[in-house]
Amino acid sequence: MSDRTGCRAPRAVLAPGLKVEHIGHHYGSGRRRGFALHDVSLQIPQGEVHCLLGPSGSGKSTVLRLIAGLERPHAGLVALGDRTLTSDVTFVPPERRSMGLMFQDVALFPHMTVAKNVAFGLKALDTSARDRRVAELLALVELSGHAEKFPHELSGGEQQRAALARALAAEPRAVLLDEAFSALDPSLRGEVRSSVLAILRAARIPVLMVTHDPDEAIAEADRIHVIEDGRITQSGTVGELYRAPATRFVAGFFGPVLRFSGHPEKGHLATPIGAIPIPVASDGRHGVDVILRTRDLTPVALDSSPWKATVLACRDLGDRCRVELAAQGNRLGDIHVPEQISHRVGGEIGLSFAPDALFVFPHPVALNDSRKAGISR
Ligand code: ADP
Numbered sequence: 024m025s026d027r028t029g030c031r032a033p034r035a036v037l038a039p040g041l042k043v044e045h046i047g048h049h050y051g052s053g054r055r056r057g058f059a060l061h062d063v064s065l066q067i068p069q070g071e072v073h074c075l076l077g078p079s080g081s082g083k084s085t086v087l088r089l090i091a092g093l094e095r096p097h098a099g100l101v102a103l104g105d106r107t108l109t110s111d112v113t114f115v116p117p118e119r120r121s122m123g124l125m126f127q128d129v130a131l132f133p134h135m136t137v138a139k140n141v142a143f144g145l146k147a148l149d150t151s152a153r154d155r156r157v158a159e160l161l162a163l164v165e166l167s168g169h170a171e172k173f174p175h176e177l178s179g180g181e182q183q184r185a186a187l188a189r190a191l192a193a194e195p196r197a198v199l200l201d202e203a204f205s206a207l208d209p210s211l212r213g214e215v216r217s218s219v220l221a222i223l224r225a226a227r228i229p230v231l232m233v234t235h236d237p238d239e240a241i242a243e244a245d246r247i248h249v250i251e252d253g254r255i256t257q258s259g260t261v262g263e264l265y266r267a268p269a270t271r272f273v274a275g276f277f278g279p280v281l282r283f284s285g286h287p288e289k290g291h292l293a294t295p296i297g298a299i300p301i302p303v304a305s306d307g308r309h310g311v312d313v314i315l316r317t318r319d320l321t322p323v324a325l326d327s328s329p330w331k332a333t334v335l336a337c338r339d340l341g342d343r344c345r346v347e348l349a350a351q352g353n354r355l356g357d358i359h360v361p362e363q364i365s366h367r368v369g370g371e372i373g374l375s376f377a378p379d380a381l382f383v384f385p386h387p388v389a390l391n392d393s394r395k396a397g398i399s400r
Pocket of ligand 1: 078079080
């Protein structure tokens with residue numbers, strides 16, 4: 024688990040948390056067989072927040088529903104601690120899984136006060152124990168002064184915290200969040216998310232947060248599981264994904280990128296910014312895609328680099344300029360140029376980047392002619 028300073032505690036000392044092994048599932052059958060999940064595995068130790076991150080339609084919510092027991096997978100295992108919840112021979116119904124679920128749609132009961140919403144799952148307790156527990160939970164989510172309000176009297180962030188108090192009332196042994204913060208106003212989102220996740224981390228339970236937003240995963244996750252087209256394509260820390268993205272999708276998480284496609288010749292790919300060296304091992308039979316993050320481009324004097332671009336526009340920011348670049352008619356994006364690197368609108372500027380800033384992905388199938396040696400976004 025991360026202590027948010029980048030230091031990591033040894034994973035081995037953590038008790039087993041939520042385990043998903045070799046889950047397979049599909050919708051429809053025969054010729055009407057539709058979307059399928061293939062061999063999905065992940066493990067979340069106690070007290071860690073993991074993100075399941077993927078584009079819309081990649082299977083994130085399906086994985087969450089299978090873990091929660093809202094659907095039964097065709098293959099695979101789900102276990103929480105030493106308890107098997109789903110296997111070939113076991114299927115524990117959702118209400119007996121000790122899992123808290125939070126969705127984008129907060130779904131508090133509108134006709135009940137905040138206190139009554141939180142108390143809803145505490146029917147087994149007598150009145151005084153229930154009141155005590157509700158007061159503890161509202162204090163935990165910093166809503167003590169809002170107990171007698173109705174949901175419509177709360178802000179979006181307060182509603183989200185009330186929903187968390189309700190989810191925690193049942194003392195879940197894991198929490199699953201499905202795009203739980205997407206509906207919040209962007210100005211509130213980061214703060215509400217961090218405060219909700221801090222409470223869940225303190226509860227020392229495994230948390231799986233589903234999101235399509237890389238920034239959300241980068242900001243919060245101890246570990247990210249990337250899902251694309253029903254398969255986990257990479258699992259790792261933010262640093263691991265940053266340094267060694269396994270797919271084009273992951274390479275694009277960390278801001279704008281340049282993408283070049285084509286057939287390398289003599290170890291180089293011709294691109295609009297100049298010939299880029301391609302490691303021989305990556306020289307795919309059907310060509311390659313090369314991804315270069317705009318943030319990894321360093322502006323240099325024109326005569327000191329083989330790569331260059333045209334300055335389309337320049338905005339003076341004092342000690343540096345924000346410069347808009349283009350090459351062979353393609354807009355490349357903006358970079359910051361310190362004042363000592365001379366440049367002018369309409370002229371050219373040199374570009375440099377470290378060899379490990381290039382991510383090369385061989386093409387599985389032949390490129391069509393229109394994409395050869397071109398730039399794509
Ligand atoms: P995500 O959460 O990543 O957007 P989902 O898990 O919701 O993706 O859906 C993955 C794919 O499965 C989508 O193509 C979706 O249309 C399909 N799908 C989801 N639920 C069902 C269902 N009950 N029946 C048939 N297809 C479904």
